[in-house]
Amino acid sequence: MSDNWWTDYSQNKRLSGLEQDLGNVSAALSQSRASQARLRAELSKVSGSIEQRLVRLSAAFDAFVEISDLRVTLGLFDRHGRVRHQAKQLLLGQSIVDVDDAEGYWLAPALVAVRGVADGAVDPDALALAVARDPLRAKAFHVLAAAVLGGRLPVLDDILTSVTDPVPNYQRAAWLLAADGFFGPVAWERCATLLSAVADESLADTVRQLAVPTTVVEVPKDLDGGGELATALQACERLTALRASVTSTLDAYSGEPAATKDPLVRRSLDLLIDEGSPVELPLLARERELRATIENRKTASATWDSPAGSATDLLREDLMSAVPDRRALALRASADVVMSVAEKYAETARTPAPDALAVRTRYGQVTITPTEADRTTLEKAVATVAQMTKVESRRRQAAIGAFAVALGFVVLAVFAGWGWAIVAAAAIGIGVYQQVVDARDRRSAAETTSQLQETLRNDVANRVEMFAKTRRELQDRQTRVTEDIAALRAVLSTVNA
Helix, strand or coil: CCCHHHHHHCCCCCCCCHHHHHHHHHHHHHHHHHHHHHHHHHHHHCCCCCCHHHHHHHHHHHHHHHHHHHHHHHHHHHHHHHHHHHHHHHHCCCCCCCCCCCCCCCCCHHHHCCHHHHHHCHHHHHHHHHHHHHHHHHHHHHHHHHHHHCCCCHHHCCCCCCCCCCEEHHHHHHHHHHHCCCCCHHHHHHHHHHHHCCCCCCHHHHHHCCCCCCCEEEEEEHHHCCCCHHHHHHHHHHHHHHHHHHHHHHHHCCCCCCCCCCCCHHHHHHHHHHCCCCCHHHHHHHHHHHHHHCCCCCCCCCCCCEEEEEEHHHHHHCCCCCCCCHHHHHHHCCCCHHHHHHHHHHHCCCCCCCCCCCEEECCEEEEEECCCCCCHHHHHHHHHHHHHCCCCCCHHHHHHHHHHHHHHHHHHHHHHHHHHHHHHHHHHHHHHHHHHHHHHHHHHHHHHHHHHHHHHHHHHHHHHHHHHHHHHHHHHCCHHHHHHHEEEEEHHHHHHH
């Protein structure tokens, strides 16, 4: 296909240049007025020290002067600007009849090719010429324009043959179109395959967030956390939750196009059009830099191929997306990471249930098994109960002392007069009182000891029962680990659309 085709093509079209030129002049004047308004707005917001204000004012003024000079230079390429203006008109829903060629500018034939795309008509000769002039831009324009205008999208490989990292805006736009079903189920699978090459272990934490169970399994507090028992149970629960999350997401994949297209698609198309022709590129790039200076931005405006983000960050974003098909594609692309996380859960979940568990009581540590308590540690705790409730012998010693004193006063009464017998009787009374109280305390202590020991034995018996029940629960869940892994692997390799 040669450029002579364009000569024949343009001669067969009615000239409507005057009206188009007037539109271009009007657009240029509007853009100039907008630049002046932005300059006034930015100047009114200048703040800081006098020196900083002067520097910013000077830079903004110099940029404004230079951008005005650039506009004069860009005026030499009015035919290129006219093509861009017509492209914007097409995106606004206006019909485009005549498109003049612009000295090898890829956008002119690309615009001719897609102006009927909404009705299913694409001019193959014009598209071939545009691709010959600039394959990447022509194909990107075709795909994005078809998406915006509502036409039939070409194959995904026209715009996404591999994933660049960081991902340019236009590739991210194509990625989202594929994820949202606009290229069809085959392209959805193709996109997932391409993205699988950039999915790495840095996504593991995000995948684990999908494995948070709705109800957290808890080992009874009386088992003191349960040690490896609790760890294995929680791993079983997380594996089951991961399976449920992944399965529900992939089963919900519809394969149908979404109701709306992501705004990045239109924004990338606008930026591609605004980029300009090859001869205008340095001038328009400089204009963007000057606008950034006038508007006090650190960087120039984004372009159609500027980075949208790293591949893993965008995958991470899609894994948590509220859009089901995007989440499904991200899961499919991250299948290896998902299975890696699942296998680690499975390895922990398969930890053998412990045969014995040491639990703490108020009277010391007791080792229990699923059937009984360890006799040695239990009896040691029981003995501790008796030791703690043991009655001190002070009252008994006081009684013995009182009886000894009474005996001394009795002897004194025999030899010195019976008046001392009263004192002896009082000492005997004190001794009897201490003896009675001591006997009562000992009976009470014995009853308390018996009750506490019984309570301890019952508590340990309950813990034995809890241990056995929790252990059986773990063993029951462990029988489903292999099933969960197999189900995950199956659903990640096959999607019903």
